[in-house]
Amino acid sequence: MNTLYKNAxxxxxxxxxxxxxxxxxxxxxxxxxxxxxxAPKGATIIDCDGRVLCxxxxxxxxHAVDPVAAPAGxxxxxxxxPDQNTMIENDxxxxxxxxxxxDGGSSRVYPMGAATQRMNGEQIAEIGQMQQSGAVGFTDCxxxxxxxxxxxxxxxxxxxxxxxxxxxxxxxNLAANGVAHEGETATRLGxxxxxxxxxxxxxxxxxxxxxxxxxxxxxxxxxSQEGVAVVRAxxxxxxxxxxxxxxxxxxxxxxxxxxYRTFAKVLxxxxxxxxxxxxxxxxxxxxxDTIVSDHDPKSAxxxxxxxxxxxxxxxxxxxxxxxxxxxxxxxKVTLMAxxxxxxxxxxxxxxxxxxxxxxxxxADLVIFDPDKPWRIDVEALHSSAKNTPFDTLPVQGQVxxxxxxxxxxxxxxx
Amino acid sequence: MSTHSTSxxxxxxxxxxxxxxxxxxxxxxxxxxxxxxTAIKFLLDTAExxxxxxxxxxxxxxxxxxxxxxxxxxxxxxxxxxxxxxxGKRLGMDTISMSTGSSSIKKGETLLDTAATLNAMHPDVxxxxxxxxxxxxxxxxxxxxxxxxxxxxxxxxxTQALLDALTIRRRKGQIHGxxxxxxxxxxxxxxxxxxxxxxxxxxxxxxxxxxPTLLPKDVDRLGVEVFHRMDEGLKDADVVMMLxxxxxxxxxxxxxxxxxxxxxxxxxxxxxAAAKNDVLVMHPGPMNRGVxxxxxVADDIDMSAIEEQVEMGVAVRMACLDVLTRSLRGEALS
Numbered sequence: 001m002n003t004l005y006k007n008a009x010x011x012x013x014x015x016x017x018x019x020x021x022x023x024x025x026x027x028x029x030x031x032x033x034x035x036x037x038x039a040p041k042g043a044t045i046i047d048c049d050g051r052v053l054c055x056x057x058x059x060x061x062x063h064a065v066d067p068v069a070a071p072a073g074x075x076x077x078x079x080x081x082p083d084q085n086t087m088i089e090n091d092x093x094x095x096x097x098x099x100x101x102x103d104g105g106s107s108r109v110y111p112m113g114a115a116t117q118r119m120n121g122e123q124i125a126e127i128g129q130m131q132q133s134g135a136v137g138f139t140d141c142x143x144x145x146x147x148x149x150x151x152x153x154x155x156x157x158x159x160x161x162x163x164x165x166x167x168x169x170x171x172x173n174l175a176a177n178g179v180a181h182e183g184e185t186a187t188r189l190g191x192x193x194x195x196x197x198x199x200x201x202x203x204x205x206x207x208x209x210x211x212x213x214x215x216x217x218x219x220x221x222x223x224s225q226e227g228v229a230v231v232r233a234x235x236x237x238x239x240x241x242x243x244x245x246x247x248x249x250x251x252x253x254x255x256x257x258x259x260y261r262t263f264a265k266v267l268x269x270x271x272x273x274x275x276x277x278x279x280x281x282x283x284x285x286x287x288x289d290t291i292v293s294d295h296d297p298k299s300a301x302x303x304x305x306x307x308x309x310x311x312x313x314x315x316x317x318x319x320x321x322x323x324x325x326x327x328x329x330x331x332k333v334t335l336m337a338x339x340x341x342x343x344x345x346x347x348x349x350x351x352x353x354x355x356x357x358x359x360x361x362x363a364d365l366v367i368f369d370p371d372k373p374w375r376i377d378v379e380a381l382h383s384s385a386k387n388t389p390f391d392t393l394p395v396q397g398q399v400x401x402x403x404x405x406x407x408x409x410x411x412x413x414x
Numbered sequence: 415m416s417t418h419s420t421s422x423x424x425x426x427x428x429x430x431x432x433x434x435x436x437x438x439x440x441x442x443x444x445x446x447x448x449x450x451x452t453a454i455k456f457l458l459d460t461a462e463x464x465x466x467x468x469x470x471x472x473x474x475x476x477x478x479x480x481x482x483x484x485x486x487x488x489x490x491x492x493x494x495x496x497x498x499x500x501x502g503k504r505l506g507m508d509t510i511s512m513s514t515g516s517s518s519i520k521k522g523e524t525l526l527d528t529a530a531t532l533n534a535m536h537p538d539v540x541x542x543x544x545x546x547x548x549x550x551x552x553x554x555x556x557x558x559x560x561x562x563x564x565x566x567x568x569x570x571x572x573t574q575a576l577l578d579a580l581t582i583r584r585r586k587g588q589i590h591g592x593x594x595x596x597x598x599x600x601x602x603x604x605x606x607x608x609x610x611x612x613x614x615x616x617x618x619x620x621x622x623x624x625x626p627t628l629l630p631k632d633v634d635r636l637g638v639e640v641f642h643r644m645d646e647g648l649k650d651a652d653v654v655m656m657l658x659x660x661x662x663x664x665x666x667x668x669x670x671x672x673x674x675x676x677x678x679x680x681x682x683x684x685x686x687a688a689a690k691n692d693v694l695v696m697h698p699g700p701m702n703r704g705v706x707x708x709x710x711v712a713d714d715i716d717m718s719a720i721e722e723q724v725e726m727g728v729a730v731r732m733a734c735l736d737v738l739t740r741s742l743r744g745e746a747l748s
Contacts, residue, residue, distance in 0.1 A: 182631045183631055183632050184631070184632040184635045184636075186630070186631070187630040187631055187632055187633055187635075187636070188447070188607070188636070189547055189548065189569060190547035190548075190566075190567050190568030190569035190570070190604060190607060191547055191548075191568075193630075193631060195631070259551070260547070260548030260551060260552065301524070304524075304526055304552070305524060305525065305552075306525060306544065306546035306547070306548055306549035306552055306567075307546065307547060307548045308546045308547065308567070309546060
């Protein structure tokens, strides 16, 4: 069954292609794209009305599958973190998640396995078997592997399997009990702080270990100027290091905590304005490789508590694109650079065949209007919980259609 | 280091009429940070009246008769709880006190459920203390009645700052222009934060003196001068406020020992020589004698205002209860 998406602005970040044209898919695969493509007989024709058509987003960090919300955010591949009710720490759990995903009807789901057993940082998890069953990376999620010897062995061992190790960059002792960025806001509010140095120190140590073992390492959720500087320096030395950040760090700083707003409580914490600006710059110059949603639905019961007791995390699937587009509209980051962080770069890091529009690739597509103004409405979100600090925020850019495996899973208003 | 700018010819902002016409345009007393100098002065002036009443034989008036006050303390406290209870009773209120350890809330009911329960009993004032910063504000969002913060985490303790201010005003004549030193565990202190906001608003010159481990990050941005050495910080000070040092600070590597702390930051007569001759020494209590303050300093009635602070505490809390229930009782605030 052929489908022609015509009258689109085709962007393929994998090749840097950005032109008006059309894309043809045959069932689950992309056939090709170009400025003019003739529709085969009987093809379904979808008029994109000038909207951007690009590979579907690959979200490298989600704590829940949320099958309705992911396509609504343009996300065609969800990388599930191991901190599930049943921890993803062996091949059986990985296989179950992969099997459910293949059943279809929603975005693809690939799990990341725990990097150490029970995520306690002491003994390496069964990386080889989990990888065979379909795990695409290994991480202890919101815990850094703090023992340097364990981390070294982990990098060496994972290197043999070509597996990606994702480290959460936070020096545990410096961050202990902290709930907010250590700075003026935390001092005023009387909240225990997590200094930026906690991030930089962890990255510094682990880039040295990656260098020593000649392994690759990925840091999730960079939040500070200092963290960016260490990654940038390591990349310059030729260390095989990559890193990600999340959209909320690009539009909010720790002022969002004013009034003890627990909806702005995230880990790592929102930092200062100078950090926010440094992160945007780092996306523009390629120091930060990917943008992740860190989608983490939490019910109001665990959010409406005194700040220190409240759960951290926000829902990110449906706000991923409009929030991440903010620096693009501000002229700080190009649309191509942004889309690269959401498509081709994560695909390459994880070894997936999606994230590109080349012929034969899976027909995982998103069509969005990059300029459409709208207001985020928490009641209209499809996610399983509504914990977002962005309610009523005016934004620009909206997903119009999400296609996974040739099948339209989300269709917004035209 | 400091951005402080109290020039000698500045005028007290508290003497300017409020633009809204209301002297206290707030429903709750959650902190000092959002009070303007007029509102602070109004509370202090009101409290001044009650100082006299509290020294009479007949101390109770029916000012707030028929109103219900609930004291809800999620953290152990004797003096603050008693002070609020006495204050309520002297205004003729029905006061009920509930004191639970900070752990009991974790066992079951959430704070907002507690709020809903209490709200259904129609109190007119709720006084609350909690171990977490921001907890009182969260509860206040769900209460129909006035809420008074009796201390939340490291955030604020507004009535303590008000009673300190009343003590200083009575002893020194005014707060404006005084050099006031706050010394001790600033990082973990709600008293310090409330005092910094209040004293700054009233035009005092605020200095902090503490070891670097007990000063929170970027505290100099709150409009204070920061010192580490006592002799430098105490130089020409009019008032010295000592804070209580929690013994568990030794565990978190904040300090090596009480002995060493007393050696460098304990308030002794010798260190006080750097301050003005008529320096006033204050402490929110309970004191650790021989840790943050020497006994002979604490007990010197010419210098120490520590007992007077406790007396002012009742008057200030009466003023807060009075002012916050005025609109309820149909009395004007202007």
